[in-house]
Amino acid sequence: MPLVPPYIESLRPYEAGRTIESVRKQYGLSHIAKLASNENPLGVSPKAVEAMVKVAGGLNIYPNGGLDLREVLASAYDVKVENVIAGGGSEGIMSNIIRAFLCDEDEVLTTEAAFIGFQVLAKSRGVTYRTVPYRDWGYDLPALAGQINANTKIIYLANPNNPTGAIFTRHQFDEFYKHVPERVLIILDEAYFEYAKDNPRYPDSMHYRYDNVITLRTFSKVYGLAGARIGYGFAHEELIRNLLKVKLPFEPSSTAQAAGIAALADPEFLHRSLELNARGLRYLTEGLTDLGLTVVPSQANFVMTVLPTGQDASRVFEELLAQGVVVRPLKAFGLPHCLRISTGTDDDNRLCVEALKRSYAANLGASHTG
Numbered sequence: 001m002p003l004v005p006p007y008i009e010s011l012r013p014y015e016a017g018r019t020i021e022s023v024r025k026q027y028g029l030s031h032i033a034k035l036a037s038n039e040n041p042l043g044v045s046p047k048a049v050e051a052m053v054k055v056a057g058g059l060n061i062y063p064n065g066g067l068d069l070r071e072v073l074a075s076a077y078d079v080k081v082e083n084v085i086a087g088g089g090s091e092g093i094m095s096n097i098i099r100a101f102l103c104d105e106d107e108v109l110t111t112e113a114a115f116i117g118f119q120v121l122a123k124s125r126g127v128t129y130r131t132v133p134y135r136d137w138g139y140d141l142p143a144l145a146g147q148i149n150a151n152t153k154i155i156y157l158a159n160p161n162n163p164t165g166a167i168f169t170r171h172q173f174d175e176f177y178k179h180v181p182e183r184v185l186i187i188l189d190e191a192y193f194e195y196a197k198d199n200p201r202y203p204d205s206m207h208y209r210y211d212n213v214i215t216l217r218t219f220s221k222v223y224g225l226a227g228a229r230i231g232y233g234f235a236h237e238e239l240i241r242n243l244l245k246v247k248l249p250f251e252p253s254s255t256a257q258a259a260g261i262a263a264l265a266d267p268e269f270l271h272r273s274l275e276l277n278a279r280g281l282r283y284l285t286e287g288l289t290d291l292g293l294t295v296v297p298s299q300a301n302f303v304m305t306v307l308p309t310g311q312d313a314s315r316v317f318e319e320l321l322a323q324g325v326v327v328r329p330l331k332a333f334g335l336p337h338c339l340r341i342s343t344g345t346d347d348d349n350r351l352c353v354e355a356l357k358r359s360y361a362a363n364l365g366a367s368h369t370g
């Protein structure tokens with residue numbers, strides 16, 4: 001269709017993980033473990049729910065573009081409000097970055113099989129999108145530095161990385177940064193920051209307030225607010241000023257903003273969420289390893305397992321689905337032989353390992369009988 005530019009025509013629409021309802025219906029199951037979208041299995045902070053209900057009566061009034069949340073974050077991180085942006089999820093802000101800073105000749109540089117949300121947004125701009133392969137399932141920062149050219153405009157780094165769960169360290173980032181010219185914008189996507197922040201090797205980007213680094217964070221993961229669509233970013237005020245020019249003026253919604261502010265003031269929910277996740281990561285990593293599966297060590301709220309072939313990954317995905325366990329196939333990311341499994345409640349994690357065991361036993365049986 002001539003109206004559609006070729007770089008849009010060739011895109012594949014974002015495919016979210018399967019919903020609980022559709023799996024329940026398809027297989028006639030009563031309980032589904034949804035371990036497909038890195039959501040918080042504990043639900044939502046009661047304080048956030050309370051805050052949303054409280055502002056609901058004022059929804060006839062337009063929101064203030066995230067100013068309240070920006071002020072709270074500026075004060076919490078000891079930066080100016082001009083250094084903070086709030087938006088409709090961190091992807092909402094990512095989309096503004098793409099719109100504000102990329103011109104036709106510019107190039108984007110990142111790892112292969114990067115977070116799919118970024119892939120889709122960057123490719124939808126029709127610019128050259130270049131990648132380097134993973135090294136040990138993490139960003140190969142020296143290789144990325146070696147690929148920077150005169151047209152490179154944005155380098156996208158997710159730390160921890162989705163879908164592999166790996167991090168790069170402070171030392172690795174310091175080395176990398178020396179090779180990045182100031183005209184290149186680094187997006188440091190820290191959607192999983194809270195899960196990694198206590199690791200002493202993890203480079204909390206708030207300690208790297210360089211002029212060409214923008215940090216993105218979200219309330220969708222450990223704060224359990226994926227459905228509210230609320231995220232935020234920190235950067236030099238010049239970058240934020242330009243982002244605000246292209247941002248939809250009334251994002252985030254009043255309810256999303258109120259939920260975010262209240263979630264920040266609920267350390268107990270945060271603590272419980274982190275504890276559950278740490279337990280889940282250990283359990284899934286050990287459980288899968290014991291089954292002989294390859295698991296990438298994770299610093300986030302999911303693990304990635306590497307299967308021998310894409311067919312194996314599809315088969316295991318289908319077999320888990322039939323047992324009520326929904327995980328994430330990674331074909332769309334560019335890793336058809338891998339599956340990503342989010343941590344769930346203790347019961348759901350157990351269900352997942354048991355289902356994998358059954359699927360394994362069935363396959364062993366099949367190969368023994370020829």
Ligand SMILES: Cc1ncc(COP(=O)(O)O)c(C=O)c1O
Nearest residue numbers: 089090091115162191218220231
């Ligand atoms: C690396 C990464 N960045 C950003 C996001 C999107 O977060 P949000 O819900 O804030 O748009 C995700 C969600 O899966 C993610 O994994």
